[in-house]
Amino acid sequence: SQQGxxxxxxxxxxxxxxxxxxxxYKTSINNLQWYRQNSGRGLVHLILIRSNEREKxxxxxxxxxxxxxxxxxxxxxxxRAADTASYFCATDATGTASKLTFGTGTRLQVTx
Amino acid sequence: DAGVTQxxxxxxxxxxxxxxxxxxxxxxxxxxxxYQQVLGQGPxxxxxxxxxxxxxxxxxxxxxxxxxxxxxxxxxxxxxxxLGDSALYLCASMKTGDPYEQYFGPGTxxxxx
Numbered sequence: 454s455q456q457g458x459x460x461x462x463x464x465x466x467x468x469x470x471x472x473x474x475x476x477x478y479k480t481s482i483n484n485l486q487w488y489r490q491n492s493g494r495g496l497v498h499l500i501l502i503r504s505n506e507r508e509k510x511x512x513x514x515x516x517x518x519x520x521x522x523x524x525x526x527x528x529x530x531x532x533r534a535a536d537t538a539s540y541f542c543a544t545d546a547t548g549t550a551s552k553l554t555f556g557t558g559t560r561l562q563v564t565x
Numbered sequence: 566d567a568g569v570t571q572x573x574x575x576x577x578x579x580x581x582x583x584x585x586x587x588x589x590x591x592x593x594x595x596x597x598x599x600y601q602q603v604l605g606q607g608p609x610x611x612x613x614x615x616x617x618x619x620x621x622x623x624x625x626x627x628x629x630x631x632x633x634x635x636x637x638x639x640x641x642x643x644x645x646x647x648l649g650d651s652a653l654y655l656c657a658s659m660k661t662g663d664p665y666e667q668y669f670g671p672g673t674x675x676x677x678x
Contacts, residue, residue: 553610
């Protein structure tokens with residue numbers, strides 16, 4: 454079963470705009486990770502945020518984590534056409550570091 | 566360094582047949598996990614192996630089995646294939662210790678007809 458939900462399910466923006474997608478989960482976690490998937494192929498690891506961290510940056514990516522609300526957000530700034538993909542959050546529950554539970558994903562479309 | 570590799574890329578099988586999927590982790594990674602991703606959904610955890618031992622199992626029937634070899638590569642076996650087994654099968658490797666980042670291979674697309 455899926456751990457939680459990504460919101461929105463689909464997002465269409467123009468190049469240069471910012472894209473924000475949200476993730477909710479159900480159980481206590483050690484870490485939360487975000488992945489990108491192009492056209493049903495393998496998952497590319499984007500960023501990991503620990504349960505004791507509130508915000509993390511990597512290049513054009515900014516991730517926040519609110520453990521009290523069991524939610525996270527991924528912000529992609531100055532989006533590019535190459536950012537078009539599906540984005541998934543994945544959590545590893547306390548004591549199960551190797552078992553990732555994925556959300557349902559957000560499909561991002563960036564148009565020129 | 567090479568990433569996670571999986572073979573084959575695509576596979577077509579008939580109901581009732583057996584399939585073996587293969588995965589080689591990133592060099593130095595001792596943990597391998599398998600996930601099933603049905604079209605339109607997020608991946609679901611099937612197995613995790615570490616140092617050749619099963620360390621975790623998801624909610625999948627006994628038709629699914631796996632093993633890990635001394636070189637840390639892994640095989641996923643599925644017996645008595647059903648149409649519902651059609652999916653992208655992903656392998657992920659993870660190094661020992663914190664942070665527990667998992668790195669995924671390109672996947673094997675299995676179609677059961």
